Amino acid sequence: KAGVTQTPRYLIKTRGQQVTLSCSPISGHRSVSWYQQTPGQGLQFLFEYFSETQRNKGNFPGRFSGRQFSNSRSEMNVSTLELGDSALYLCASSSTFRIMNTEAFFGQGTRLTVV
Amino acid sequence: AQKITQTQPGMFVQEKEAVTLDCTYDTSDQSYGLFWYKQPSSGEMIFLIYQGSYDEQNATEGRYSLNFQKARKSANLVISASQLGDSAMYFCAMREAGEDYGGATNKLIFGTGTLLAVQP
Numbered sequence: 001k002a003g004v005t006q007t008p009r010y011l012i013k014t015r016g017q018q019v020t021l022s023c024s025p026i027s028g029h030r031s032v033s034w035y036q037q038t039p040g041q042g043l044q045f046l047f048e049y050f051s052e053t054q055r056n057k058g059n060f061p062g063r064f065s066g067r068q069f070s071n072s073r074s075e076m077n078v079s080t081l082e083l084g085d086s087a088l089y090l091c092a093s094s095s096t097f098r099i100m101n102t103e104a105f106f107g108q109g110t111r112l113t114v115v
Numbered sequence: 116a117q118k119i120t121q122t123q124p125g126m127f128v129q130e131k132e133a134v135t136l137d138c139t140y141d142t143s144d145q146s147y148g149l150f151w152y153k154q155p156s157s158g159e160m161i162f163l164i165y166q167g168s169y170d171e172q173n174a175t176e177g178r179y180s181l182n183f184q185k186a187r188k189s190a191n192l193v194i195s196a197s198q199l200g201d202s203a204m205y206f207c208a209m210r211e212a213g214e215d216y217g218g219a220t221n222k223l224i225f226g227t228g229t230l231l232a233v234q235p
Contacts, residue, residue, distance in 0.1 A: 031221050043206065043225035056220045088158055094221050100148045100210060101167055102221060106160035 002027065004093050004107035012113045018079040021110045025072050025093030032074040033104065034066060037088040046089075049074055050097040078112075086114045117142045119207050119226035126231050128197045135182070136192040136229045138207030144168075147211045149190040150223065151181070154204040163205075166190055197233045204228045 005024040013019050025032050033048035045058040049068035066076040072093075078085055088111050092104035118141040128134040140149065151163040166174045166181045174181040182191040194201060208223040 033221055033223075035223075035225075042227050045222050045224070048221055050221075056222050058222075090158075090160060092160070092221075092223075097221060100146065101165050103162050103165070104150075104160075104221060104223060105162070106152075109158040111158070 004091055004105050006089075006091050006107035006110050008110060009108065010111050010113075012115060013081050015081055015083060015114055017081050018077060019081060019112060020075050020077045021089055021091075021112070023074045023076075023091030023093075023107060025074070025091075026095075026105055029093040029095050029105075030072050031094040031097045031102075032068055032072065033092045033094070034074070034076050035090045035092065036060075037090060037109070038084075038086070043090075046076065055097065081114045083114050086112060088112075117144075117147075117209055117211055117224050119209050119224055121207055121226035121229050123229045124227075126229055128194075128231065128233055130199060130233055130235050131196055133193060133195045134197055134231065136194070136205050136207075136231065138190045138192065138226060140188050140190060140207070140209050142188075142209065142211055144211045147209055149181070149183070150208040150210070151179070151190075151192045152206045152208060152225075153201075154206060154228070156203070160206070164192065194231075199233050199235060202231060202233045204230050 031050045034046040047057045068074045088109045090109045091107045094102045120139045147168045149166045152160045164176045180193045206228045207226045
């Protein structure tokens with residue numbers, strides 16, 4: 001069974017540009033969450049999707065957006081990139097939603113560098 | 116507000132010895148779940164162990180066990196018989212059964228992590 005796949009693995013962008021990151025969850029998983037990891041702020045929740053609907057959103061500016069498709073694949077978009085957006089972006093998939101002990105399976109992340 | 120605190124930025128342990136990684140949490144909810152994840156240098160977060168707030172026994176998974184002390188709001192991870200491959204960042208995380216968005220979410224709140232180095 002394939003794990004969570006994130007593409008691309010590495011990305012270098014210039015300030016002001018926009019970027020789209022992709023996440024393919026484990027087959028059969030309908031819940032996808034996104035996290036930003038930086039040395040200064042640690043791991044922070046961005047948003048989560050279940051059945052194509054955004055279910056929860058973290059405290060990030062509107063430049064950060066996402067969506068989920070009918071096949072559960074998810075994309076997140078960051079517009080007008082800033083240097084502070086440089087981070088490891090992690091995607092997690094889960095088989096269910098609203099079950100406390102649901103395990104989150106993470107991808108290897110996309111490392112975004114903004115120059 | 117929910118919060119996870121990991122006070123050990125780094126830890127050293129000799130191979131084959133046991134090590135305890137500390138985690139304290141703050142929540143006003145009665146129902147919550149606590150998780151430990153391992154993050155090697157490759158970046159992927161690997162699930163290790165889970166403890167529910169209503170679980171009466173401490174969770175164990177192979178060489179991993181969780182020392183859950185509810186009254187003290189602590190959930191320390193114990194790794195027995197450390198191996199060189201255990202060298203990584205370790206994160207404690209919490210999930211609440213919040214009221215926002217209609218109930219529990221899959222959202223995890225993470226601590227700042229502990230970098231564990233296993234020495235031969």
